Amino acid sequence: MIEQIRDLLVDKFGEEAVIRLDEQPLQPILVVHAAYIEQIGFFLRDTEGCYFDFLSNISAVDYFPEDRFSVVYHLASLPYQTQVTLKIELQNNRDLKQLPEVDSVSAVWRTADWHEREAFDLMGIFFRNHPDLRRILLPDDWDGYPLRKDYVDAESYHGITTK
């Protein structure tokens, strides 16, 4: 199934859109080029035979000590009862002034809005063209991105010592 989706994407967007097919023991993952993610989203949502209209989950992963992050999109198709997993990989030198960036897919699936806000809040992934990219779970004045493996707790928060 996932091979057909890969071929469809290669036909539509060219060779560089799909980086590789990651054969996992349970769920194969399609690693795609970050620049194409929004177009791929629209394509997979609206093409007959795919109709991936349900975005289950977006999760951001930190591959510390490597300077690499990834964003994983779990899609499901309600009409065909199928699932597919997309992944994009982002190189970043962990400078907090230069976050890893990727286009938002909230125009494709509105549910991505909150998922992307969560990924921004906890992992520090910046989603371009997001309608409302603010922190969602942590307070607005929080420093740093706590789900990163190199995150160090602040000494204090609003005068309250935390250690």
Place this chain on the structure above:
Amino acid sequence: MDYTQGLEKYKEKIAAISSQEMVINMGPQHPSTHGVLRLELITDGEIVKEIIPHLGYLHRCFDKHAESMNYGKSIPFTDRLDYLASMNNSHAFVMGVERMLGLHEQIPKRVEYIRVLVCELNRIASHLIAIGTYGIDIGAFTPFMWCFRDREHIMNMLEWASGSRMLYNYIWIGGLFYDLPVGFEDRCTDFVEYFKPKLVELDELLSGNQIFISRTANIGALPADVAINYGCSGPMLRASGVKWDLRRIDGYSVYPELEFEIPVGRGEMGTLGDCWDRYKVRVDEVKESIRIIEQCLHRLHGDFKRTPEFDPRAMVPKKVNLKSQEYYIRAENPKGELGFHFVTQEKSDIPRRVKARGPSFNNLSVLPELGKGQLIADLIAILGSIDIVLGEVDR
């Protein structure tokens, strides 16, 4: 001479009255928000123009905890996600780890049936809270008392099995904490017999109640395409007429062997996917859960009877040793699709990343869309019909 001058003047005065937008904070300490949720409402008079939800008051860092300890130790934390349906949470988590280990086909049938039994009991308990508190949200007090009275029996039974009232830590990777206590099946049968007429009573009290219908029918109608686009799942999605139940679609555990219907909204009292439909789907689901429980009990009395040599911990692995891989497991919780995304590390029993996808988080995200242009009082009805649990929204 124009004798209507006075009337014209009055009409002009009323038409020229200035309207003003106002920000109202609903919550975080308000019972109608079902926990610590703060809604910032931009209102014009009594009309809600915009809703800005503020989450995170109950954020307990589940993801960060889960990646600092081994898989088994995370199970008590999963209980605290949707704390009204702890069994279902740990069932989903445990299934994910078992599949990654390749254990899932070796789990004894008795263990699987006990898991489904306790999960369905917990589903009933969760839906009873949803129905009861929904009644109280819009002014019906009696159903609340009735629901809590009946839920108490389930709590007592699950406490008997696991030793804890709400946060069970009962379902373990590869098995169970303990076998069911002796006599549990009989007590459960008694409960089902007791509960069936009570459910009919509850249904009669609320479903056809004219006041209740007036408050819920045609309010907050959610079209199926919007529901899907916003990632709504569970009763929320089914009330919009989409027959989507992961117990059937994925057919995990022993659900393929069990007979049950999937109730969907039909727009009986008004529009398809309105608050009344969402309420009704939950009532119907409780009936289906009872059917599942009866079938489980039948089999736990029959083919998969208790034997002295049965050990529910026989398959529990001493150490979870996984290859480096990724897996996304999803399961049908009372609130909808609960997912766990695992990223494991080679030769380590500590995961690199565990992301929990809470159904309430996604169901709540549709609220700004649903509540736009509604009255404040109707917003309470809509929020109650979504049935959120903040433990799962904030994780």
